[in-house]
Amino acid sequence: MAIQCKGMLVVLDIKKTNHLHTVKCAAENAAHTPIKSVNKSSAVKKLTVVALSLGLLSCIAYSQSGADLMENENANHPRTQIPPNSGKPVVYQVFTRLFGNTNTTNKPWGTIEENGVGKFSDFTPQALQSIKALGTTHIWYTGVPHHALATSYLEYGIDDDDPDVIKGRAGSPYAVKDYYNVNPDLADNPANRLHEFEALIQRTHQHGMKVVIDIVPNHVARRYQSFSPRHDNFGANDDKSQEYARDNNFYYIPNTPFVLPEGVADTVLGGKATEKNQHQLVDGKFDEFPAKWTGNGSRASQPDINDWYETVKINYGVRPDGTHDFPELPEAYRDKSVQEHAAFWADKSLPDSWYKFRDIAIYWLDKGVDGFRFDMAEMVPVAFWSFLNSAIKQRNPDAFLLAEVYQPDKYRDYIQLGKMDYLYDKVGFYDTLKTIMKGEGKVSELVSVHDEVSDISTHMLHFLENHDEQRIASPEFAGGAEKGKPALAVSALISASPILLYFGQDLGEDGSEEAGFGDPSRTSIFDYIGVPAHQRFMNGGKFDAGQSSSEEKALHNFYKETMGIVATNPAVTGKYESLHALNLAADGTAYTEMQFAFMREKNEHGIVVIANFSTESTGPITLTIPISSLQKNTTELTLEPLLTHKGITFNLSGSNYTATLSLNGLETRVFAF
Template sequence: MGKNIIIFTVFLSVLVGCKPEKTSNNVVAETDKKKKRKVVVYQVFTRLFGNTNTTNKSWGTIEENGVGKFNDFTDKALTEIKDLGVTHIWYTGVPHHDVIRDYTKYGISNDDPDVVKGRAGSPYAVKDYYNVNPDLAVNVENRLQEFEALVKRSHKNGLKVIIDIVPNHVARNYKSLTNPKGTKDFGADDDKTVAYKVNNNFYYVPKQEFEVPDFLNGYKPLGGENHPLSDREFDENPAKWTGNGSRSPKPNFYDWYETVKVNYGISPDGKKDFDELPEGFDNEDYKKHFNFWKDKTVPDSWIKFRDIALYWIEKGVDGFRYDMAEMVPVEFWSYMNSSIKMKNPDAFLLAEVYNPSLYRDYIRKGKMDYLYDKVQLYDTIKNIMQGKGLTDNIPPIQEDLNDIEHNMLHFLENHDEQRISSPEFAGNPDKAKPAMVVSATISTAPTMIYFGQELGEDGSENAGFGSPSRTSIFDYVGVPALQRWVNAKQFDGGQSTIEELELRDFYKRLLNFTISSDALMGKYQDIHQYNREKTLNYNSKVLSFVRWSDNEKLIIVSNFDAVGNHRFELKIPSEIITKWNLQDGEYQLKDQLYSIEEFTLNVQKGEGLVRLKLAPFQSFILQLQ
């Protein structure tokens, strides 16, 4: 979520309960798999994409360091993103969040550096959900219309549009200028004399004023620049609870002090002041969930966020990425997501959930389409890429998530994680190649890449708030590898290095294959453990598995080793040969990544064998001809 991710789950005991049992009957996922191909999401930090300014001064202003605009996503730019093998584009940082820039002539109040992270502000401290970040517009007065035009342009170029919604918290100074008629701001009708009421939008610390936290580690807002509002004062009386759940009127520097927590009808002692879903309702579809809530009284915050989501759906947005979804009760998600699905059954709903014991509740009860597969697949692959883990640890993850594998979105980068090419992660973009093949092909789940990942961007700029290794989401900055590809907005790689273009070609080949493959929406079986036990020279730096459908059979092998070739005779177990209806004999295999090499699958006595030689970081996607 772009903050120091310390998850103070105030109500975690209420939310977690017992770990739900796994079932193999995931009706929604199975229906989805039958009617769709693989999904590939391109996450782009909107204000950075079109910025061609290369100054990169720490704490630089918009005039010094530049900023990208909605209009920078031209037809040419969107065509190139689509042709990379992308189906959905997640425009990060669209809703109007706090920024340190004077827009008062447009009726926008100034934001206080004491409660804003960075100069350009965190996209997860939203100030106005009914408008968009003024930095992103060429004409600030028409900023909403410029975003609407971007949505239409994206659709015209074959891309579905995702934006963020952050239900757990809002900016401390939330104030909407463009609320639809009859819509009130968060907190407008709150009783601030009490810590909690079910229809209060916030939690309060009665009779105590908010205090700006003590800044640590030499931090100074705006890097110490003089600013009329940077005075360690912020008027909030009474103080509200902070976004991560801190109840102190003076939050800690590592709390999410720029935000306030939204109240969903859970009292400070954990009591739920709303109806709970009936037993067994996790197996019901979104229509049943929608009907369940129709005659129920729900907390005011539920209605406000539902209306926000439907507002953007009406403007053509195709889905949402929900920040820190597990900090909001699952019943709200049932209410919210079923309402969205009634308007757009194909809406793409992705949630940030890091507690595996909650996965099935948030998918089945909360009606999420997808969750991040971070703490299992991402963390495991990262360890392998860093030379600290074994490929042996990957198959058990797929087994554990078997019943929800379709719902667990895979990624190797996003705005919260370190860039692969940074020294703090892998220091070499080629280390991502086997990891990307595995991540993109091991399940039916969507794949996500972060803008610049396909070019090996290393996130080394010291933009101001935060530190290098992650491309800053808090400040005005350039993204050098991407800027070389953008090439003065020609979007043709004209300034890219040979290595960057070769890496992008790899991503393009892989992603386009995944969105066209029947087998990748079909069945999976691990053959890694079988080969670990039976194959000479096959080790824990290699991973193999098979994927198949009625029309396509694939053998996928990846080498995570940085040095030395791996030669072995990969064995295909007899049960796979039987399932594929293969008789003894020879069958041709063709690599789908580079379509140059051909291999032979030799089936004898019901077992298959393929002689392979893998170079460092090489993968094969071998298709049975």
């Protein structure tokens, strides 16, 4: 939910119920109010700050950092150079646990044996080629870092997690318990799980795509327990007698035990007595003394059931009253380079958590990971992001850095001061587009919100689905995947920013499975489940749509055509010009608030897009384009089609070019000039 908070200091108390975010603002000096939340915590060891000159920063030799953990192994994995496409970045998000699962049982709260699970090895050459065919440049492998889960791996030397603080059977991927290893569910041989993921990184690179994984700096699992021999666990050196200390990794409620939320017992493993007997740790309590602040900022020793009770908040040197215990980044650094940002932090003494997460990022970069999606980045101080992202860019200047931020008034801070490459354009673009897809909004509103971020539009990633959002085809959203077709064309082609696709989106997956924890309409991120439309496309590993319906095949082909333009046409990185107001004001045309026309142009390449959000056929439309936009002097201008439709001829009419056409319901046409 979008929020507008006035004043210099803002307090966030964020609750994420299933996948939804609700946000409350309060003055930071209000008594007993959570500070700017830190939603997922992590712990590792304290490092001595090493003063580095600007020259030395280019190679960042961090003492005892993730950079040298796997020195010998990393030497065998040089970074693959992947040539850029001629269009713009396309991020394909896979929920790694679900992608390759062929099991169709789909029993609510089913075990891994009952419902199955996908593996790293399911990303075969055929699978990766099918992803690449959608114009993909980056695969975001969601759920890779080892998180808390109910399945036991004791035989592999991994301690069991307590289901009383786990959501679902498979657990939330945003309750990370070990940042130096990967989810054992995803490996054919859990003892070899890290090497299996390294092999997937290499396969992805060989298919011309880059690898993105999650880092969740705001919070970690209730019991973080890394087995990395060179890193202390988060909180290992904390002074637990203090609510706050700068170098504590967590916030504490001294002398007070943690108590499970009221009613949580009804959700543990489905709340069934027979299920409870299957796990020795299900006893309605969790041993934590003293209690820690919960991931969304709750300071109660017994959090609410809608809090992120399975996680604890990381301390970045933000005192309980909201003031900062670290140097402020000067405003002048908005315009400075990442090298200058790195130099600024080099001689500073900083909170321990800053160094722990820096080492985590460097560790994964050295394994070949090409970038990160940062969960709930707005709950972590902007100054920390300057520190972390400048360190990442010194290691890999091309690293892809995407952040989840939902406060429009903070966008420029996270981009300019925090040095993020990209932010979600949810609150403005996605939320407005969603109303249009549901038949409740106007295209003029979409044009307006897009204009509001025109100065940073190249940094605002677009999407129609991701793991937090409802599936387009779900009854709770649009009720049919076809309604996403004009929205895809608009969101993908309107800006030079990246576009994100969620696996199964191109097949009309509706998210209707009753998986266990949480409600349908979103594909579950908490339980073992199959994804039916995607499974039909997989066709037992052939990835040839062999079991897909004709409707699913047609939708997939539309996605491939549209994303082909995104990946190959240079115009998508060029100048944007809305044609909406001009056509809306024209006389004698059927063009309405349910159609959207715009242009993109770069050098000799240009496209004209017209999308019909109405389910009804529309026409005749007199499509109007200013002469100055096309920079032509001919009386007749023919444009070629880029999707499956006919070309179009424009005729000179006064100071404009005009052409007449009719559109089918939900049809989009894209023309090249």
